[in-house]
Amino acid sequence: MGKGIALQFKQSFYDNFLQYKKSCMKHDVHIGEMFTYEIQNSILPKYIINFPTKQHWKDKSLIESIDSGLISLGKEIDRLDIYSIAIPLIGSGL
Numbered sequence: 001m002g003k004g005i006a007l008q009f010k011q012s013f014y015d016n017f018l019q020y021k022k023s024c025m026k027h028d029v030h031i032g033e034m035f036t037y038e039i040q041n042s043i044l045p046k047y048i049i050n051f052p053t054k055q056h057w058k059d060k061s062l063i064e065s066i067d068s069g070l071i072s073l074g075k076e077i078d079r080l081d082i083y084s085i086a087i088p089l090i091g092s093g094l
Helices: 004-012 014-025 063-079
Strands: 035-039 046-050
Touching (some): 004 014
């Protein structure tokens, strides 16, 4: 998580960052698979769905990685019965 939206999420949701980093170090995070973090201090279930698009934060995102990730995201939305989402521009370097 280098800059832009990733940095903002790191600062705002630090526990999500720690769990994501821990999973990355264990090689449990894979391109095309979502890493879901449940926000605990919420009346309704709320999630941060991390959408990895590259191996290293300095790499460029490949369209194939985004395509496979979107399929995985759809499955995760169905699995968690999510009815409302907000998505930043994925892989845009914001």
